[in-house]
Amino acid sequence: MSRRKQLYEGKAKILFEGPEPGTIVQYFKDDATAFNNKKKGIITGKGVLNNRISEFLMMRLEEMGIQTHFIRRLNMREQLVREVEIVPLEVVVRNVVAGSLATRFGLAEGQVLPRSIVEYYYKNDELGDPMVSEEHITAFGWADTRDLDDIMSMALRVNDYLSGLFLGVGIKLVDFKLEFGRHWNEHEEMRLILADEISPDCCRLWDLKTNEKMDKDRFRRDLGNVEEAYQEVARRLGILPEGGPRDLKGSGTIQ
Ligand code: TMP
Numbered sequence: 343m344s345r346r347k348q349l350y351e352g353k354a355k356i357l358f359e360g361p362e363p364g365t366i367v368q369y370f371k372d373d374a375t376a377f378n379n380k381k382k383g384i385i386t387g388k389g390v391l392n393n394r395i396s397e398f399l400m401m402r403l404e405e406m407g408i409q410t411h412f413i414r415r416l417n418m419r420e421q422l423v424r425e426v427e428i429v430p431l432e433v434v435v436r437n438v439v440a441g442s443l444a445t446r447f448g449l450a451e452g453q454v455l456p457r458s459i460v461e462y463y464y465k466n467d468e469l470g471d472p473m474v475s476e477e478h479i480t481a482f483g484w485a486d487t488r489d490l491d492d493i494m495s496m497a498l499r500v501n502d503y504l505s506g507l508f509l510g511v512g513i514k515l516v517d518f519k520l521e522f523g524r525h526w527n528e529h530e531e532m533r534l535i536l537a538d539e540i541s542p543d544c545c546r547l548w549d550l551k552t553n554e555k556m557d558k559d560r561f562r563r564d565l566g567n568v569e570e571a572y573q574e575v576a577r578r579l580g581i582l583p584e585g586g587p588r589d590l591k592g593s594g595t596i597q
Contacts, residue, residue, distance in 0.1 A: 353379060354392070354543055364425045367416065368393075374543070376562040378470045385561060390418045391572045392541035397421055398581050399504065399540045406503055408496060410536040411523060426523025426537050430484050432463040432471055433493055435501045436517040440546050441559075443517075452553065460497055465521070492534045493522055500536065508547065511578035513556065516546035542572050 346358040346367065353375040358367040370389035375382050393415060400412035411423040436443055439453040462479060463471045479485050485493065497520055508515045523537035538544075542557040549556060556575050560568045576582045 354389075355539070360422055360425070365413065366423050366425050367420050368423055368539070369420050370396075370539075371419075374558065374561050374568075376558065378467060381562070383561060385568050385572065387569055388543070388572055391576050392539060392543060393419055393421055394581050395541045395572075395576055395579065396539040398579055399507075400536070402507060403500060403503060403536065406499075408500060408503075408536055409525075409533060411525070411538075423537070424523075424525055424535070426525045426535060428465070428537060429489070429493070429522045429524065429534070430465040431474075431479065431493070431522070432465050433497050433520045433522065434461045434463065434517060435459070435497050435520070436461070437501070437505065438514065438516040438546075438548075440516050458498065458501055460494055489534055496520075496522070496534070496536065504540070509550070511580075512550045513575070513578060514548040514550050514553075516548055518545035520544075542575050547575060 348356060348358055349366065350357040354371055354373060356369040356371065358369065360366045370393040372384045372386055372388045373382070374385045374388065397412065397415045400410045404410055404412065411426055413422040413424060415421045436459045437455055438451075439449045439455060440451045443449065443459070444451045462474050462476070464474045464478070464484070465471060476487070476490055479490065480487060500520060501515070501518075504518070505515045518540065520536060520540070521538035522534045524532050525535045526532050545557055546559060547556040548554065555563075555565060556571045558568075560566065560571050573582060
């Protein structure tokens with residue numbers, strides 16, 4: 343890891359300068375945090391699984407016309423991505439009541455929403471990622487109305503596609519968080535593309551039959567079997583490394 347210049351260390355990933363200009367290497371850690379860093383832990387093998395799961399989902403989304411930052415996976419814990427300027431928003435799409443939506447409105451978790459809800463949060467750890475409206479976003483210049491139209495339409499397309507994909511493997515996509523970045527092509531034209539990661543760290547995934555949680559809520563709420571849940575998501579998607587979970591433990595040494 344020391345070969346390359348580290349650009350940024352986040353809670354679950356480290357970003358390094360990529361091999362070519364305009365590229366970044368995303369290294370996926372096993373570190374897990376919740377409640378804005380108040381709860382910390384390790385989920386063994388999580389980095390390997392999230393690298394693989396995010397690769398798989400970003401590739402499927404590219405195939406159906408969503409532009410993403412993903413270029414290729416480099417090894418067990420790293421992927422090469424396009425350098426973008428991250429829009430400081432966490433875009434949450436919800437299909438079923440859970441988490442902060444349940445708390446905020448005093449609703450029972452599990453109720454299917456009459457329509458999908460898209461929410462924006464200002465990405466700022468010190469402030470605890472406060473929820474914001476389009477008015478705040480445009481007034482403070484984080485994005486303009488055209489950007490927001492693009493973000494909203496991409497978020498809903500991603501939701502439709504991923505809901506179907508997960509349904510096909512017996513998983514309910516309850517909600518998830520996306521991040522977008524500005525990418526400039528060789529003609530200096532800017533496009534918003536999907537960035538960050540899509541993994542059980544930032545999605546709520548429930549077993550279709552039992553409603554059992556298969557995501558980071560197992561860590562947040564101390565439900566146990568966290569590693570197993572992430573592995574099960576990868577297994578259902580058909581992408582668990584060949585040797586199964588044993589391969590993942592060993593892969594911790596691959597830097
Ligand atoms: P919430 O119900 O806690 O607002 O979370 C909604 C979705 O966003 C859920 O799938 C988890 C994801 N999420 C993140 O990825 N990062 C975060 O910091 C938070 C609060 C939620």
